[in-house]
Amino acid sequence: MVKITFPDGAVREYAEGITAMEIAKSISEGLAKKVLAASVNGNIWDATRPISQDSSLKLLTWNEADGKYAFWHSSAHLMAEAVEATFPGVKFWVGPPVEKGYGFYYDIDLGDHKLTEEDLTKLEKKMSELARQNNPYIRKEISKADALKYFTEKGDEYKLDLLQNLEDGNITFYTQGGFTDLCRGPHVPGTGVIKAIKLTSIAGAYWKGDEKNKQLTRIYGVTFPTQKELDEYLQMLEEAKKRDHRKLGKELGIYTMDDDVGQGLIMWLPNGTVVIEELEKLAKETELKAGYKRVVTPHIAKESMYLTSGHLPYYADSMYPPMEVDGEKYYLKAMNCPHHHKIFAAEPKSYRDLPYRLAEYGTVYRYEQSGELFGLMRVRCLHMNDAHIYCTREQFADEFRAVNEMYQKYFAIFGIEKYVMRLSLHSPDKLGKKYVNEPELWKETEEMVRRVLIESKIPYVEVQDEAAFYGPKIDVQIFSVIGREFTLATNQVDFSQGASFKLQYTTPDNRTETPLIIHRAPLGTHERFIGFLLEHYAGNLPLWLSPLQVKVLPISDKFIDYARMVLDTLKNADIRAEIDDRPEKIGRKIRDTEMAKVPYMLIIGEKEVNEQKVSVRRHRKGDLGALDVQVFVNQAVAEIRERVSG
RNA sequence: GCCAGUGUAGCUCAGUUGGCCAGAGCAGCUGAUUUGUAAUCAGCUGGUCGGGGGUUCGAAUCCCUCCACUGGCUCCA
Numbered sequence: 051m052v053k054i055t056f057p058d059g060a061v062r063e064y065a066e067g068i069t070a071m072e073i074a075k076s077i078s079e080g081l082a083k084k085v086l087a088a089s090v091n092g093n094i095w096d097a098t099r100p101i102s103q104d105s106s107l108k109l110l111t112w113n114e115a116d117g118k119y120a121f122w123h124s125s126a127h128l129m130a131e132a133v134e135a136t137f138p139g140v141k142f143w144v145g146p147p148v149e150k151g152y153g154f155y156y157d158i159d160l161g162d163h164k165l166t167e168e169d170l171t172k173l174e175k176k177m178s179e180l181a182r183q184n185n186p187y188i189r190k191e192i193s194k195a196d197a198l199k200y201f202t203e204k205g206d207e208y209k210l211d212l213l214q215n216l217e218d219g220n221i222t223f224y225t226q227g228g229f230t231d232l233c234r235g236p237h238v239p240g241t242g243v244i245k246a247i248k249l250t251s252i253a254g255a256y257w258k259g260d261e262k263n264k265q266l267t268r269i270y271g272v273t274f275p276t277q278k279e280l281d282e283y284l285q286m287l288e289e290a291k292k293r294d295h296r297k298l299g300k301e302l303g304i305y306t307m308d309d310d311v312g313q314g315l316i317m318w319l320p321n322g323t324v325v326i327e328e329l330e331k332l333a334k335e336t337e338l339k340a341g342y343k344r345v346v347t348p349h350i351a352k353e354s355m356y357l358t359s360g361h362l363p364y365y366a367d368s369m370y371p372p373m374e375v376d377g378e379k380y381y382l383k384a385m386n387c388p389h390h391h392k393i394f395a396a397e398p399k400s401y402r403d404l405p406y407r408l409a410e411y412g413t414v415y416r417y418e419q420s421g422e423l424f425g426l427m428r429v430r431c432l433h434m435n436d437a438h439i440y441c442t443r444e445q446f447a448d449e450f451r452a453v454n455e456m457y458q459k460y461f462a463i464f465g466i467e468k469y470v471m472r473l474s475l476h477s478p479d480k481l482g483k484k485y486v487n488e489p490e491l492w493k494e495t496e497e498m499v500r501r502v503l504i505e506s507k508i509p510y511v512e513v514q515d516e517a518a519f520y521g522p523k524i525d526v527q528i529f530s531v532i533g534r535e536f537t538l539a540t541n542q543v544d545f546s547q548g549a550s551f552k553l554q555y556t557t558p559d560n561r562t563e564t565p566l567i568i569h570r571a572p573l574g575t576h577e578r579f580i581g582f583l584l585e586h587y588a589g590n591l592p593l594w595l596s597p598l599q600v601k602v603l604p605i606s607d608k609f610i611d612y613a614r615m616v617l618d619t620l621k622n623a624d625i626r627a628e629i630d631d632r633p634e635k636i637g638r639k640i641r642d643t644e645m646a647k648v649p650y651m652l653i654i655g656e657k658e659v660n661e662q663k664v665s666v667r668r669h670r671k672g673d674l675g676a677l678d679v680q681v682f683v684n685q686a687v688a689e690i691r692e693r694v695s696g
Numbered sequence: 697g698c699c700a701g702u703g704u705a706g707c708u709c710a711g712u713u714g715g716c717c718a719g720a721g722c723a724g725c726u727g728a729u730u731u732g733u734a735a736u737c738a739g740c741u742g743g744u745c746g747g748g749g750g751u752u753c754g755a756a757u758c759c760c761u762c763c764a765c766u767g768g769c770u771c772c773a
Contacts, residue, residue, distance in 0.1 A: 155768090167701075253768030254699025261770045265699060268768070296766095300707085309746080309764060368772080414773090419697055420764095422771060432773065525773090537773055575773050606730040633730065641734035655732055665733080673733055 053104040067100040071239055074109055084111040086238045087120035094120070096189055096236040112275050122147035122154040124187060124226075124237040125244055125273040130156050131229035132176035133269070137163055142231065143208040143257060143266055151533050152283060153272030157255050159208065160267050170249040170269070177247050184242030185227040189235060194218035197232060208257070244273050246280035290531045295584040296425040302589055302597070302647065304580065305426065314423040314430030316577055321597035324626065325583075326433075326576050328595050330411055332463070332693070333435055333573055336456060342409040342437055347389035349413055353379040359388040360486065360550050364519040370417045386412035387544070387569055390438040391551040394565075399555040404565060405445050409437035411576075426581030427536055435539075435573035440553065440565040446543075449568055450502045453541050457526065457572045464583065465695045469538065470527040471508055473500060474516030485519050486546045495543045495566075496522045518569075520546035531585045538582055542569040590670065593649045594690045600627040601648045602664075603639045605655035607631065612659045616652060616679055623683045625690070644669060650686065 051063045054073065064073060070088030074081045074097070088097045089108040094116050097109070110117035126145035133140060137160060145156030192200075194213065200223075201209040209232050213221070224233045226241055238244075249271040257263035274280040291297065299305050304322035311317065318326060334344070353372060356362040361369075365384060372379040383389065390408045399406065412434050422428055441449045461469070476485040476492050485492070499522050503510050510524070517523055523542035529535055544567035547553075554562040573579050583591070593599055600620055604613040610631055620627035630639045636653065643651050651667040657676070658664055664682055666674040677685075 165700080251767050252700050255769045256698080259770070261698070265769075267699075270768075307764090313764075416772080419771065421697065421699095421769085423765090428772070434773070532767090540773065571773070578773055603733090605732055608730070633728095635729095635731045635736060636733065637731085638735055639733090644734055651733085653733065657732085667733060 052101055054101070055104075055106040057106075057108050064101075066102055069098050069100055070095065070107060070109060071097040073107065081109070085109050086111055086117040086243065087236045089116060094236050096187070096239070098186070098239050099189060099236075119147050120236050120238050121243065121275070122152075122273065123235075124241070125247070125271065126154040126156050127187070127224065127226060127229060127231055127233070127237065128177050128180060128241055128244060128273075129154070129173065129249070129269060129271055130158070130231060131180055131227055132173045133158060133160075134229055135180075136169070136173060136176055137161075139205075141206040141208055144212070145231075148270070150529075150535070153250065153270060155255075155268050155270045157257070157266040157268050159264070165252050165267055165269070167252075170252065173269075174247050174249050177244075177249075180227055181241045181244045181247070183227060184240045186240045187224050187226045187235075187237035189237070190223045190225065192221050192223050194221055197221050197223070200230070201232070243275055246274040246277040248272050248280060248284070293531050293585050293588040294425075295427070295530070295581040298584045298589040299426060299581070302584070304584065312430070313420055314418060314428070316426060316429055316431065318576075322580065324597040325580055325591070325595055329435075329573060329576065329579065332460075333409075333411065336459070337407075337409045337437065340407070340452065340456060341405070342407040345390065345393055345408050345410050347386060347393070347410060347412065348383075349415070350380045350382055351388065353381060355388050355392070356381055358550055359391070359547055360519065361385065361388070364484070368416050368418065370415055382415040383412075384414050384416045386410055386414060386434065386436045387438055387547060387567075388551070390436075391547060391553060391567075394438075394440055394553055395551060399440075399553075399565075401442065401555055401557050401563075404555055405439050405441040405449050406565075407437060407439045412436045424534070426577045426584075427530060427534070429577045432578070433576040435571045435575065435579070437570055439568040439570070440548070440555075441568070442555075442563065443566060446498060446566050446568075447502055450499065450541070450543070451506055453568060453570045453572065454502065454506055454508060454524070456570075457539060457541070460572050463693050463695065464586065466528075466586065468528070471503070471510035472516065472525045472527050473503060473510050473512045474518075474523045474525050475512060475514050476517040476522065477515035480515065484515075485517060488545065491545045492517075492522070495545050499524065499543060518542050518544070520544040523569075528582055530582070536578060536582075537574070538578060539572045539574045540570070541572070543567075544569055589647050591647070591649075592693070592695050593686065594693045596647075596649050597626065598628055598646070598648050599625050599690070600650040600652060600686065601643045601646075602627060602629040602652045602654065603636060603643065604629070604631065605636045605653065607633065609654050609656070609659050613652075613654045616654065616664055619679055619683060620686075623687050625683070625686055640667065652682070 052066050053061055053063055055061050071082060071085055074085045085097045087110040088095050089110055090101060090105050112118060112121065123146065130142055130145055140161060141159040143157035145154065147154045194216065197213055198210065201213065212232060222234060223230050224235060224237055249269060251270045253268045253270065254265040255268040256265050272283065274283065302321055303319045304325065305316050305318050307316060369384045370382045372381045393408060394406060413431065414434060415431050418428060418430055439449050475496055481487045481489060521543035523540055525537045526539040527535055528538045548564040548567050553565055555565055557563050602613050602617050604610050613629055617627055617629045640651060647669060649669050653665040653667060663676040664679055665676045666682055668674055
């Protein structure tokens with residue numbers, strides 16, 4: 051007998067070799083139908099796998115993330131079965147659930163066959179057919195020799211490659227219907243639970259994620275236990291598209307692009323420019339208070355500077371090719387730091403000048419691969435909320451902490467809550483290649499940064515091999531509405547460029563030292579930040595950021611004179627306001643203004659003129675009643691000044 | 697850069713077994729309407745069907761090529 055402990059603490063005894071599925075059935079048939087997998091002593095298992103010792107047990111259904119994981123993992127096998135049945139002789143790499151998000155994929159070598167959209171429809175049908183057969187997923191432990199034999203006979207070199215890294219005695223096969231795969235599982239009990247199937251896209255994916263390798267065909271799909279859930283999922287995708295920054299950016303007149311201008315080159319329209327200027331105002335106010343000095347630097351520089359900075363060997367692929375002028379090569383700048391270092395070096399510095407903080411909304415150009423460009427989030431000309439802080443080792447922790455506090459302050463203003471702080475570390479095996487070869491400095495500065503994060507009690511995750519070439523960094527990761535991850539903001543340590551540029555300051559005991567440098571961009575770039583904000587606010591920008599803040603809506607032209615007076619009052623209070631003097635009905639004017647997402651509407655008719663008031667309507671909230679003009683102006687000005695969010 | 701898909705008016709989209717001057721709604725313009733919290737009515741304007749080349753008596757529709765965008769891969773603020 052084995053003792054099974056349930057999540058509620060109850061303990062029951064069962065015959066040795068009982069399965070989670072049998073236990074579920076003993077509780078209720080209804081429950082058993084929902085069980086997808088089981089957590090046995092914290093390990094995720096097949097519900098049909100025998101339990102041979104005392105265990106804690108949690109039954110996993112669609113409601114648990116691990117249940118979904120098994121469901122989609124099994125769906126990938128089902129898709130593979132359909133692919134193999136349809137295109138015999140294909141070879142399989144791996145087919146996991148999508149890491150963050152919904153569904154699964156499988157990377158497949160289809161030989162000469164080019165997969166089309168029609169094939170997807172065919173495969174969906176085949177999958178449904180196989181699912182209806184409700185074939186069990188059968189787990190089998192297999193020796194490495196037998197596994198090698200199986201895939202050698204099948205001629206699947208990808209699976210043989212996988213097997214090489216696996217230890218004998220630790221290898222399992224799963225078979226459902228006519229398809230057998232090397233897999234550690236777990237899987238759902240049978241294909242019958244997969245009721246709703248949608249294959250979503252075809253993509254190329256380099257084998258092992260290395261662009262030097264062959265590109266396999268990746269098929270993405272998503273499945274659900276019911277058609278209703280699939281429909282809801284597709285509906286959700288439609289909703290997400292509505293708040294895509296590319297759609298909103300067009301609708302709200304934020305930015306445009308043009309074939310003649312070039313890929314990834316954003317032109318900010320008047321509305322977008324207002325948002326930019328408000329963000330810069332915020333940055334300038336904040337940085338002034340924090341002791342930064344502002345500078346302006348050119349957009350190009352000679353090759354020699356980027357050789358000094360060390361960017362050219364590490365970063366050349368991401369820079370526009372140089373132009374030749376007077377026999378010299380000039381590069382469009384891809385970063386502002388070298389220019390700032392030159393400003394630091396322009397005059398001798400003493401320890402009394404430190405920390406020396408230089409800020410610039412710098413325009414930089416990056417030659418991103420064409421396939422990587424994405425709306426405002428990934429572009430080739432960007433405007434960075436950049437600054438460089440030159441400080442002593444003793445000052446470093448305080449400076450780094452102050453930058454983190456600046457982030458927190460900004461994020462509070464924008465109501466940004468969903469993000470991941472990532473401590474990005476180097477990878478020791480890439481020293482001298484991707485990272486400057488200073489093992490000791492890496493160790494020291496990574497520890498410094500980690501300590502600041504711990505002391506500040508900021509939750510974070512550590513990630514290897516994501517550092518800048520000159521030092522570790524903290525990245526703020528956010529997700530676009532379609533689920534793509536981006537670094538919104540960054541705070542970087544640089545222990546390398548100070549020496550490269552021979553930057554020095556005089557110490558109190560009259561020696562010379564090289565400063566540490568902090569690169570920071572808490573508001574990231576205008577492009578990515580505004581792209582993010584549009585999605586974050588679903589286009590409903592807070593009053594202070596709104597290109598048009600107030601629209602005055604006279605009910606008929608009898609009241610236009612008074613409405614124009616109100617408009618002047620608003621403008622004199624530095625409120626961005628317009629009047630809708632078209633001969634339209636008020637319902638129409640309100641509708642148009644609501645759709646333009648203008649925060650406030652002031653409606654003016656006979657009553658308002660007589661009482662010298664305005665009727666206030668708030669976007670998405672409706673009628674707020676009548677107010678004295680001056681009272682409204684005072685409220686609006688306060689809302690703008692305090693940068694009230696939402 | 698690679699794999700796949702898409703590209704028709706300012707916007708959203710019809711039009712593909714190749715065939716009369718390429719359509720609709722919204723927007724815009726003109727006129728009428730003078731209006732109380734999400735669409736007043738009528739008329740009109742507007743398109744090298746992404747660019748170029750080819751097949752054909754005839755191409756938005758078929759083929760080639762280039763460009764851009766979209767979904768991924770690689771890469772990154």
